[in-house]
Amino acid sequence: MSGAAIEAVSLTRRFGSFTAVDAVTFEVERGEIFGYLGANGAGKSTTIRMLTGLLAPTSGEARVAGHDVARSPESVKSSIGYMSQRFSLYLDLPVMENLLFFGGAYGLSGRALRARAEALLELTGLAEHARDTTGALPGGIRQRLALASALLHAPEIVFLDEPTAGVDPVARRAFWRLIRDLAREGTTVFVTTHYLDEAEYCRRIGLMVDGRLVALDTPAELKRAWVPERVLVARGRDLAGAAGTLAAVPGVRDVSPFGAGLHVLVEAGREAEREVAAALLRGGARDVEVEATEPSLEDVFLAVVGRGAGGEAP
Amino acid sequence: MRERLRRSLVRVGAMAAKETQHVLRDPRTLYMSLGMPVVLLFLFGYGLSFDLDRIPVAVEDRDHTEQSRSLLDALTASGELEAVAGAEAGAAEALFRRGEALAALVVPEGYADDLSNRRGTRVQLLVDGADAVVANQVLSKADALVRAEARRLLGPDLADVAPPIQVRVFTLYNPEGRSAVFMVPGLAVYLLAITAVLLTALTIAGEWERGSMEQLFASPVGRLEIVLGKLLPYLVLGILELQLVVAFGAVAFDLPIRGNGLLLFAFGAMFLVGMLGQGLLVSVVARNQLVATQAGALSALLPSLLLSGMVFPIENMPAVLQALSRVVPARYLVHALRGILLKGNGLDVLWPDLVALVVFAFAVIVLATARFQRRLA
Numbered sequence: 168m169s170g171a172a173i174e175a176v177s178l179t180r181r182f183g184s185f186t187a188v189d190a191v192t193f194e195v196e197r198g199e200i201f202g203y204l205g206a207n208g209a210g211k212s213t214t215i216r217m218l219t220g221l222l223a224p225t226s227g228e229a230r231v232a233g234h235d236v237a238r239s240p241e242s243v244k245s246s247i248g249y250m251s252q253r254f255s256l257y258l259d260l261p262v263m264e265n266l267l268f269f270g271g272a273y274g275l276s277g278r279a280l281r282a283r284a285e286a287l288l289e290l291t292g293l294a295e296h297a298r299d300t301t302g303a304l305p306g307g308i309r310q311r312l313a314l315a316s317a318l319l320h321a322p323e324i325v326f327l328d329e330p331t332a333g334v335d336p337v338a339r340r341a342f343w344r345l346i347r348d349l350a351r352e353g354t355t356v357f358v359t360t361h362y363l364d365e366a367e368y369c370r371r372i373g374l375m376v377d378g379r380l381v382a383l384d385t386p387a388e389l390k391r392a393w394v395p396e397r398v399l400v401a402r403g404r405d406l407a408g409a410a411g412t413l414a415a416v417p418g419v420r421d422v423s424p425f426g427a428g429l430h431v432l433v434e435a436g437r438e439a440e441r442e443v444a445a446a447l448l449r450g451g452a453r454d455v456e457v458e459a460t461e462p463s464l465e466d467v468f469l470a471v472v473g474r475g476a477g478g479e480a481p
Numbered sequence: 482m483r484e485r486l487r488r489s490l491v492r493v494g495a496m497a498a499k500e501t502q503h504v505l506r507d508p509r510t511l512y513m514s515l516g517m518p519v520v521l522l523f524l525f526g527y528g529l530s531f532d533l534d535r536i537p538v539a540v541e542d543r544d545h546t547e548q549s550r551s552l553l554d555a556l557t558a559s560g561e562l563e564a565v566a567g568a569e570a571g572a573a574e575a576l577f578r579r580g581e582a583l584a585a586l587v588v589p590e591g592y593a594d595d596l597s598n599r600r601g602t603r604v605q606l607l608v609d610g611a612d613a614v615v616a617n618q619v620l621s622k623a624d625a626l627v628r629a630e631a632r633r634l635l636g637p638d639l640a641d642v643a644p645p646i647q648v649r650v651f652t653l654y655n656p657e658g659r660s661a662v663f664m665v666p667g668l669a670v671y672l673l674a675i676t677a678v679l680l681t682a683l684t685i686a687g688e689w690e691r692g693s694m695e696q697l698f699a700s701p702v703g704r705l706e707i708v709l710g711k712l713l714p715y716l717v718l719g720i721l722e723l724q725l726v727v728a729f730g731a732v733a734f735d736l737p738i739r740g741n742g743l744l745l746f747a748f749g750a751m752f753l754v755g756m757l758g759q760g761l762l763v764s765v766v767a768r769n770q771l772v773a774t775q776a777g778a779l780s781a782l783l784p785s786l787l788l789s790g791m792v793f794p795i796e797n798m799p800a801v802l803q804a805l806s807r808v809v810p811a812r813y814l815v816h817a818l819r820g821i822l823l824k825g826n827g828l829d830v831l832w833p834d835l836v837a838l839v840v841f842a843f844a845v846i847v848l849a850t851a852r853f854q855r856r857l858a
Contacts, residue, residue, distance in 0.1 A: 219699050244701050255693035257499065259506050264499070271495020272700040274488035 172197045172324050172355040173218060177227035180213050187213040189378040190227060195357060195371075197323075200350045202366045203359040204468070205375030211359040212252060214375075215328050218357070219249050232323050245273070248317035248325040252332065254309055256316070258302030262293060265301055266316055273320035280319075287315040291345060307338025314345065324355040331362060343368050363464040372464070374471050382471055386464060393470040394462035396420050396432040399443055401457045403428075409450025416446045423469055430466060431457075492702050496710020500684065504714055510680060514718050518672040518726050525668050526661045526734050535563045536619055539573055539582040546593035552604070555630045556586065561622055577609040584608045584619045596634060654823045661734035666818035667791030669726040670752070670811045671782070676719055677753050678781035679774065681760030684711055686773035689764075704853045708846065712757050719753040720746060727822075739825030745818070748835060752814040755842035756781060762849040785811035813837045 173195035180188040188210040195201045205211050216222035218231050220240030229236045232246040256265050266284040270276075275283060288294045291311040296304060301312065310330060317325055327346075331339045343365060350356050350370075358369070366372050367386055374382040374389075382389055406429055413422050413429075418437040423430050433439040444457045504510050538556070542549050557564050565582050573585030587605040595602035606623055608616045688694040697707060723746065730736035738745075759781055767773040787793065788802060789811035795803060806812050813834040820826035820834075828835065 221695065221698055241701060244699060247699075249696065249699040251692060251695050251699070253692040255691060255696040257503070257691075257693065260499070260502050264502055268495050268499040269696075269700070271491055271498070272697065272702045274491050274701065276491045276494075 170197065171195060171230075172199070173201075173229070173231050173357060175214075175218070175227070175229040178214065178217060178224055178229050179226045180210075180217055180222065181225045186378050188217070191375075191380045192227075193373055193380060193383055195355060197355055198350055198353050199371065200346060200356045200358065200369045202369030202372040203357065203375065204361065204363070204366055204372055204464075205359075206361065206472075209375040210378040211375055212328055213378075215249075215326050215357070215359060218243075219247060219326055220244050245320075246323050248320070248322035250313050250317045250325070250327045250330055252328045254313035254330075256301050256309060256313055259300070261298050261300055262288070262304070262312055263297045265312060266319065269316035270319040275319060283319055283321075287318055291315045292341075305338075307334050307341070310334050310338065310342060311345070314342070318349075318354075322354070324357065325349070327356065327358040329359055329361070331360060331365060339365065363468055366464050374468065376472060382467075389464070389467045390462045393467045394432070395435050397435060397437065397439075398460050398462045398466060399431040399433060399440060399457050400425065400460045401429040401431060401443060401447060401455060403447065403455035404453045406447065406452050406455075409447045409452035412446045412450035413443060416442050419443070421469075421473070423466075425463075425465065430460075430463075432466070488701075489703070489706060492706045493710045493713075496702065496707060497713040500711055500714045503684070504718065514676045514680065514722050515725060518676075518722055519729055521672060522665065522668055522726055522729055523733070526664060526730070534561060536561060536584065536615065537565045537582045538562045538619070538623075539576050539585040540564045541573075541585065541587045543590045544588050544592040548593040548596055549588045552588060552592075552627070552630050553586070555633075556623065556626050559626075562619070562626075573607045577607075577611075582609070583612070583615055584623065586623070661730075662736055662823065663819075664791075665726070665730035665734055665736045666822055667789065667815050669723060669730070669818060670789060670814045671785050671791060672726055673719055673723060673749065673753060673814075674756050674781050674785040674811055676722055677715065677756030678760040678763065678777045680715055680718075681711060681757045682764040682767070682773040682777040683770055684715075685761060685764035686767055686770045689768040690770060704850050708758075708761055708850055708853065711761065712754070715757055716750065716753050719757070720750060723749040723753075736822060738822055740821035741827065744828065744831075745821050748814055748817045748821070748831075748838065751835065751838040751842055752810055755810045755838060755845055758842055758845035758849050762845055762852060765849055765853045784809040788812065789815045791815050807837075808841070810838055810841045 171194040173193075175194075176192050177190045178188060178192070179186065179190050191210075191214060203211050203214065213222065217224050218229055218236060220231075220236050220243040224237055231243045234242040234246065236243050257268070260268070263284065266287065267280060270280040270284055285294075288297055291314060293308065293311055293315065296308060296312075301309060304312070314325075314327070314330065317327075331342060334342070339362070346356055346358065347368065360366060369386070371383065371385050372389060373380050382393065384392065407424070410422050410424075410429055413419050413431060416439065418434045418439050419431060420434060421432040431439075431443055433443070440457045440459070444455050447455045447457075540553050540556075542553060553564065556562055562584070565576070573582070573587075576582040576585065585607040587607070589603065589605070592602050592604070604627065606620070608619055610616045685694075688697065702710075727736070727738065727745070731738060760777060763776045763780060764773045767776050784806075785791070788795070788798075788806040788809045790806070791811070795806050795812065798806065817826075817831045817834040820831050
């Protein structure tokens with residue numbers, strides 16, 4: 168048994184002729200927050216379902232908490248917590264009943280179960296909602312409840328499949344604070360998301376494109392490797408119509424909308440701020456400001472997707 | 482080993498407790514299992530009656546004598562047959578077609594003459610055969626009444642001269658021939674089938690639809706544990722329902738309870754396990770509530786209604802349907818309930834029914850558990 172919490176080697180899953188996950192290989196260390204990124208349909212959920220023993224791999228293998236997912240899925244299930252994409256809570260039951268049920272499902276009972284449930288309510292800040300009907304609570308609270316019910320049996324590893332989908336930004340931030348606390352206490356967290364800002368919280372990130380894992384590293388390394396260009400951010404009014412003029416500016420590699428502004432990639436080492444601003448003004452934009460900025464994971468993601476599924480880090 | 486068993490029981494208990502919470506919080510489930518049976522029992526018990534009452538009979542008296550009037554009075558005195566006024570010669574067919582009469586009695590001219598000359602006479606009874614059940618009953622009723630009238634006419638001296646063959650009929654167990662006594666045990670079975678199959682079919686299909694099945698599969702809860710945990714609360718509910726239906730039948734329809742009450746519930750419980758298993762099987766295969774409801778109704782309710790002997794006697798069915806009825810568990814419970822309630826039968830008579838129910842329950846649960854794939858896709 169190796170020290171890694173999760174080990175996947177050439178893990179593959181086909182549905183008929185469609186390959187949802189294509190020979191994915193990676194390791195997740197103990198106590199690490201591992202982000203698994205990709206567009207919808209890129210194969211994130213299929214990977215998670217194989218790692219949690221819900222779906223048999225077509226080929227390749229994976230060990231989770233030291234157990235082989237294909238040969239002993241039951242041992243895997245006892246040592247992990249899983250929060251599926253739709254938080255599958257029982258909406259007609261009160262918060263506490265949901266926790267007691269999921270605790271029972273993992274074999275906890277009696278006073279130990281109740282104490283553990285109360286501790287988790289406290290941890291997730293849900294103590295005041297214990298008696299509320301789950302269906303009547305807002306999404307952010309249900310999401311914390313779903314996390315709490317995945318943690319009742321104190322699993323070594325938790326798998327969170329799109330845990331923050333459809334939750335407001337404040338609740339997302341509070342949720343990530345919980346996840347980081349968990350990791351600090353030694354729990355391994357495997358989380359899928361398509362919010363790139365959240366991925367910055369992860370120690371390492373795997374990027375899935377069309378079933379293949381095309382990039383895997385820390386956020387900082389990914390940025391260095393995939394976005395060697397300088398990133399300029401342009402702000403102002405009527406930018407969208409003027410963006411076309413930038414193609415003619417020497418040194419400009421790529422332009423993409425970013426929030427209300429534009430991200431302009433220019434060759435490394437080239438000072439192009441003034442030319443970019445001038446070109447935008449010529450194109451009809453007003454109040455233009457251009458300055459250099461750090462590349463974001465969104466820039467990385469666009470670079471990875473832009474270079475195609477076959478792309479390798481330069 | 483003991484620790485594993487303990488954990489398994491904890492998981493079954495958690496499933497059962499959760500399911501109980503669902504039931505207690507859902508008024509529809511409670512109504513379906515405890516309210517609807519009473520309503521249906523009431524409707525069926527009073528509405529689905531084969532008892533003769535005020536059957537309209539067209540009478541045509543061509544004799545117009547004291548004797549002919551006396552015959553007609555004898556026929557209609559009990560109120561089971563009722564004379565329709567204003568019938569004319571040969572009008573019977575038209576009356577049948579319009580549904581104004583179900584039978585017609587023609588007393589021929591010279592009826593009284595024939596009688597007084599001791600020549601023997603004939604009266605004609607026409608019956609609308611479109612409804613075979615009513616036709617049969619009218620026939621036997623009218624026959625009995627005319628026979629009684631004939632015996633009266635023979636006078637005290639001749640009435641004592643016994644005919645060579647005499648049949649004396651005694652109806653045991655339901656002497657008044659009341660439909661309710663015959664129907665309530667069958668209804669109880671039908672209602673149990675509804676609760677068992679529909680409710681369980683809905684609950685598992687619901688877990689698929691909600692997405693919580695995936696969460697369950699990701700936990701160590703096993704297939705049999707899910708099946709048992711789902712089954713237990715509905716078993717309790719079903720037994721409550723059986724008690725309610727039998728008690729209601731006893732109070733509202735004077736349903737006798739001659740046999741052993743415990744035996745009754747043993748049979749009921751075994752039947753429920755089988756039907757709950759069938760509901761599980763349906764929802765394991767269907768995976769969505771709409772299909773599960775349809776399939777549950779088709780696979781359980783119709784056979785329980787049509788092939789159980791609840792309404793239509795199995796003995797009268799074509800051989801194919803008789804054979805088919807052997808795999809309908811309701812058939813065995815209907816037989817057993819009638820035996821226990823009306824005849825006071827014990828296991829010495831009813832054991833084959835219990836064996837059949839146990840075999841069905843075991844087979845269907847094994848099948849449901851086997852079909853229940855704990856992996857996705």
